[in-house]
Amino acid sequence: MIVADRKPIEEIIEYIKDRDKVLIVGCNECVTVCEAGGKKEVGVLASALRMYFMNQGKEIKIDEVTLERQCDHEYLEEIRDSVDQYQAIVSLACGVGVQFMSEKYFKTQVYPGVNTCFMGVTEERGVWSERCQGCGQCILATTGGICPVSRCAKRLLNGPCGGSSKGMCEIGGEVPCAWQIIIDKLTALGRLDDYEKLAPLKDWSKERAGGPRKVVREDVRQ
Amino acid sequence: MRLRYPDTIRIVRLPCTGKVDVGYILRAFEKGADGVYVVGCMEGDCRYNRGNLRAKKRVAEARRILNIVGIGGERVQMFNLSSAEGPKFAQIALDMTEKIKAMGPNPVKLKKMKKAA
Numbered sequence: 001m002i003v004a005d006r007k008p009i010e011e012i013i014e015y016i017k018d019r020d021k022v023l024i025v026g027c028n029e030c031v032t033v034c035e036a037g038g039k040k041e042v043g044v045l046a047s048a049l050r051m052y053f054m055n056q057g058k059e060i061k062i063d064e065v066t067l068e069r070q071c072d073h074e075y076l077e078e079i080r081d082s083v084d085q086y087q088a089i090v091s092l093a094c095g096v097g098v099q100f101m102s103e104k105y106f107k108t109q110v111y112p113g114v115n116t117c118f119m120g121v122t123e124e125r126g127v128w129s130e131r132c133q134g135c136g137q138c139i140l141a142t143t144g145g146i147c148p149v150s151r152c153a154k155r156l157l158n159g160p161c162g163g164s165s166k167g168m169c170e171i172g173g174e175v176p177c178a179w180q181i182i183i184d185k186l187t188a189l190g191r192l193d194d195y196e197k198l199a200p201l202k203d204w205s206k207e208r209a210g211g212p213r214k215v216v217r218e219d220v221r222q
Numbered sequence: 223m224r225l226r227y228p229d230t231i232r233i234v235r236l237p238c239t240g241k242v243d244v245g246y247i248l249r250a251f252e253k254g255a256d257g258v259y260v261v262g263c264m265e266g267d268c269r270y271n272r273g274n275l276r277a278k279k280r281v282a283e284a285r286r287i288l289n290i291v292g293i294g295g296e297r298v299q300m301f302n303l304s305s306a307e308g309p310k311f312a313q314i315a316l317d318m319t320e321k322i323k324a325m326g327p328n329p330v331k332l333k334k335m336k337k338a339a
Contacts, residue, residue: 112297
């Protein structure tokens with residue numbers, strides 16, 4: 001899923017302080033799972049903002065709604081009839097949802113309500129960590145299903161650097177060395193010979209370095 | 223044991239304090255409550271293992287938010303006691319009422335009342 005983290009309430013207050021009517025829009029997908037932008041978080045943020053502005057003597061109407069997704073037209077369309085009555089929207093979706101909303105409702109200011117962090121997993125409740133950087137050319141088949149692009153600080157493709165110590169990366173913060181995990185996994189699979197094979201040069205143009213990307217599937221396109 | 227405690231307190235019954243949500247606490251203040259306290263079982267004695275420990279964290283989060291919005295986080299508190307401690311329950315009700323009275327009314331409620339007047 002796409003992992004996001006909550007923005008400080010103070011930052012959101014600063015965005016909307018001069019508005020009269022604001023809609024806070026949550027998303028039922030990834031940001032609900034990582035407890036940053038689902039229905040509950042929308043309720044908490046809306047309640048906090050209403051109390052803050054009431055306490056400041058400012059009259060700001062703050063409404064709330066949570067959509068199934070904000071990265072698809074059909075769900076964003078659900079608020080089309082009501083969007084014009086708001087001066088601003090605070091979207092608690094990931095950056096994808098914020099942008100799609102902003103593109104679709106071009107005359108409405110859309111503010112981000114979360115900081116979008118990465119594509120990752122729930123290690124345990126309250127702990128999420130990165131697993132994929134969407135490099136566009138997956139090499140997991142040769143690395144035992146462990147990704148050195150997203151999990152090695154240097155994105156090394158042919159074994160660890162000298163900074164790997166006792167299975168941990170030298171950058172600190174208890175980051176495991178991706179290559180240590182890869183070697184452990186290949187050993188468990190009995191495929192350590194794969195480790196000896198040199199990885200070919202990676203085509204980084206398929207990653208973000210090649211500019212904004214797009215997938216077009218003519219077989220399913222309408 | 224017909225103990226008395228202040229009649230200003232409204233009890234919201236939940237199956238476990240693990241059901242307490244930050245949103246519930248905030249809504250109470252938004253609707254005009256002057257203070258909220260959560261009474262859970264003793265730590266380590268939760269029937270659902272971690273319900274009261276979850277509530278403890280949520281109460282702390284509600285306090286953080288209430289401090290930001292200017293209501294004051296100290297208006298929320300959590301207590302842990304067993305169901306056999308009736309006198310303690312009544313005493314907590316009394317202490318909490320006194321504490322909130324000393325702090326004065328919820329400022330948001332006052333602003334709402336002023337606006338309505």
